Amino acid sequence: MAHGSRVFEEPTSPGTPTVVPGIVPVVFGTAPVNLVQGIDNVNKPIKCESFTDFKKQFGFSKDWDNYTLCEVADAAFIEFEVAPFIFVNVLDPEVHKKRLTEQTLTIENHKATIKNYGVLKKSLKLIANNETLKEDVDYIASFNDDGLVTIAFLTIQEAVIAEYDMLDPSLVTATDVIGGYDVDTGKASGLECINKVFPRLRMVPSLILAPKFALDPTVAAVMRAKATSVNKYFKSFALTDADTSETVVFTDVFGWKNDNGYTGKLEAFCWPLVAKKNKVYHLSTHLACNILKVCTINKNYPYESASNKTIPIDKIVVKKGDSYEEVELEPNQAEILNDQGIVTALNFVNGFVTWGNYTAAYPDVTDIKDKFHATRLMHNFIGNTIVLKTWEKVDGPIRRRLVDEIVDEMNMWMNGLQGEGAIIGGRVEARAEDNPKEQLTEGKIIFRYFVAEPTPAQEIENILQVDTSYYDKIFN
Template identity: 30%
Template sequence: MPYKHGAYGELIESTQQISTLSQGTIPVYVGTAPVHRLLDYKKSINTPLLINNLDEAKTKLGYSDNDRFEDFTLSAAVYAHFKNKIQPIGPIVVINVLNPEEHFKDVENDSVILVNKIGYIDNYAVLGSVKIGEFVSGTDYKEEYTTDGKLKLTIINPEISSPVSISYKKLDISLVENSHIIGNYDPATDRRTGLSCINTVYEDLNVVPSVISAPGWNHIPEVESEIISLCAEIGGHWKATCVTDIDPVVKTIDEAKNWKVSHNYINKIEKVCWPKVELDGQSIWMSILTIVRMQQTDFSNAGVPYESCSNKQIDITGILFEDGTRTRFNQEQGNKLNEKGITTVIFYGGKWVVWGPHMANYEYGITEAESSHYGDIFDSNIRTNIYLSNDFQLRNAAIIDSPIVRNDLDGILNTEQMRLNSLIADGKLLYGKIEFIVEENQNSDVVQGNFTFSTAVTNTPPAKSLTNKIQYTSQGINKLTDGGGI
C-alpha cells in the first residue's frame, strides 16, 4: 500500500447477495415424484429441493400436469400450490424418496407401434433404460419424455421397423414403504433419507421449514409419530407444525372422531384433516389443500400466521371417500368434527372452505376448562408462537459468540420490544412484553455465556362464532296507535 496522508474514498464492487432466507410459511413435503423422467434423477432423491414454480417442478421432479396424484404425491402438492385457481402460491420444499434404481421391475418384450419412426410408451418407463435388441440408444434411437408424461421413442436407424420389441425398467411405486418415508441418518456417510432430510433444509436451502407433511403416509401412525418428533426440534433448534390426515377408509363422522383418539393424533403442533377432496377430477389429500390455504393466508399477512386458514376458500369440486363415493358436510356436521380437533371442508357462503380453527389437541369443554390451555385453543395461537420463536433465532443469529455487555442486553430488549409493538399495532398480537429476568439468569449460567429472555404474549383470538340475540318487544306497536286519533 502506498504512503497516504489525508482523507480518501474508494468505490468498490458490492459483495452483497440477495438472501433467500424466509421466515414466511415454507411447507416441506416428503413423498414420491416422477423422477424416472429425468436422466440425472439421482440428485432428486432424498434431497431437499426448493420449488418456486411449475418449470422448476418439471426440471427438478419430472412433474407433468397429467400425473396421477395417488402415485406421485409430490406432483399433487405442486399442482395444488401452483395450479389452483384462487392464488398460485409458493415456494415449497419437496423431498422425493422414489428411487428408479430401487423401486422398479423389469419389463421384457414389450411392443411399440411406430408411426413415421416415432412410438410412445404409455408406462412409467425409466428414462435411459429402454433397450432395442443390440441397437444403441442415442445412436440408433432416441428416448425422451413429453410434457404429457409419455416416453417418446424416435427411431434413427432404418433397420428398426414397426412394431419394435423393447425392454425397460418400469417404476414400481408399490415398493415404496413406510421406512422410505421415515428415513434415517447414517453418521458414517453423513447421508440422510426421508423425513430425516428435513433437518438440513435450512443449511441446504437457507429457508426455515414451518409446516411439514407427508401426504399419502400421514395417516399411518408410525409415520405421524416421526413427523411430530421432528417438528419439535428441526436441525437442533427450529420448530414447526404439521398437517396430517385421518385414514381415508373412515367413512362416518363418529368413526373419524374415534379413529383420531384411538390412534393418538392429539398433538398441539398437529392439524388433523378428514376426509379427502376432489381437485380437477382427481382425489387429493386434504392435508395438501389445508397447507395451500395456510400459505395463501399467511402471505396476505406478511408471513405472520396470526390468522386461521379456517373459513377460507379452497379450490376443490367436492369431498370424496377412499372408494370414490362423494359426500358433503354442512356447518353442523363440520362443527361435530371441529369440537374434537378435526379440520374438514364444508360448502359455506357459496364456496368450499376449510372448516376448523383448532389443532389436534383441541377437545371442546376440556381445552377451555383450564386457564393454562387458553393459548392452545386456536391453530393461529400455536402457529404464531412458533413463528415468534423461530423469528427471534433468525434475527439474533449474528450475536452468537460475540462479547455481550449490559448495553447489548438492553439493545436486544429494545429491538425485540419494538418488534412486538409492531405486531400489536398491526393487530397480530393483543399484548407482548419481553424481559430479562435476573432470577432466570443465574451467575452460573451467565459465566457460561447462557442468557435467557422471557416473552409474554396474548394472541389475537379469531371470531369463532358471532351470536345476535333477537327478542320480540311490543314497543313498536305504539307507532301504530300514538297520534292516530280523529
C-alpha cells in the same frame, strides 16, 4: 441446417404464484423423477416457487396416487397460486424400480410408444435381429407430453424388442418416508431431511406434509416428533389426514383419530378428501395452501385462522375401493368433527371452505397456544424468529450493553407486531432473579418474552328480541 425465421410455441403457463416468506411448507413424497434424469433430486430439500420450477426439478404426473408430490404442486401453483414450497422426493430410481424384458413394440410410420409409465430412459435397450440398436444412430427416444417414451426409428425396423427399467412407486414404504441418518455416509433420508432445510436453503420449515403417507400412523408419529424440534432450535407444524377408506362416515373419524394417536399439539388432523372435477386432493394439501393464502393478506404473519376461507373444490369425497364416493356434510356434523380436534371442509354460506380451528390435541389440551391452529402457528413464528434475531448476539460479551441491546431490539420488534395487528401485545424482560451471578459466570443469560396472539372468533353470538316500542311509531 434451418434457414429463415420460425416460431416455437409453449403451453400457456399458470399465473405467477404469490411468494409467502412467513410460512414455508416442506412436503415429503414421490415424484416421476425419470422425466428429469440427471438431476440430484432424491432425499434433497428442493425449493420451488412455480409449476415450471417443479416440473424442471421433479417432472409431473396426473397419477397422484403413485406420485404424491404432484398433488401438492398442482394445488399450490395452479389452484392457489402460492409459494414457496419445499419438496423432498424419497423415490430412488436406483432402488424403487423393476425390470421389463422381451416387450415387443408396435411400430407405425417408423414410430413406437412404450405404454408403461415411469421408464428410465437411460436403461432402455432395443433389440432387432438379435442386435442391439444404437441411440441417435438407429433411433431417437424422448418423452411425450403424457410422460411416455416415444421412439422414432432412423433406420427401417420391422420387429423390435424393448428391455428397460421403470420406476415402481409401490416399492416406496413408510420406512422410506420416515428415513433416517446414515452415520457412515453422513447422508439423511426421508423425514430426517427436515433438518437439512435451513442449512441448505436458509428457510425455517413451518409446515410438514406427507400426503397419502401420513395416513400411516408410524409416519404421522415421526412427523409430530420432527415438528417439536427442527435443527434443535425451531418448531414446525404437521398436517395429517385420516384414512378415508377406513372412515367412510364422519362418526368413524373420532375413534380412528384417537386409536392411531393423531393427537399432537403441533398437528392439524384433516378429514375427508376434497375434489375438483376429476382431481382428488388430501385436505391437508388444501389446508397448507389456504394457510399460505391467508398469510399473504396479513403481510406474511400467520396470526389469522385458515378456517372459513374458500378453497377451490366442488365436492368432498371418501375413498371406497378403487373409486370415490361423495360426502354431504351438514354444519352440525362439521361442528361435531371440530369439537374433536378435526379439520374438515364445509359447503355453506361462503361455498366450500376449510372448517375448524382446533389442533389435533383438542379437546384434551386447552392451553390457548396449543388448541388453536392460528395461535400455535403464530407462537411458532415468534419463537423461531426470536432464535433468528438473537443468534448474532450469541458469544457476545455478557454485560449491561448486551442486555439492553437485546431487550430494546426485541421490544421494538414486538411493538411492530402489535402495530401490524399480528399480536394483541408483547414485551421482553431481562430479570435479575433469572440471572444469578453463578449462571452468568457460566456464560448463560435468560430473557423472558410475554405475548398474546389473537384467537379466532369461532363463535359469534347475536341476541335477537322484539322491541314493542317500535309499534308506537306506526301512527305517531
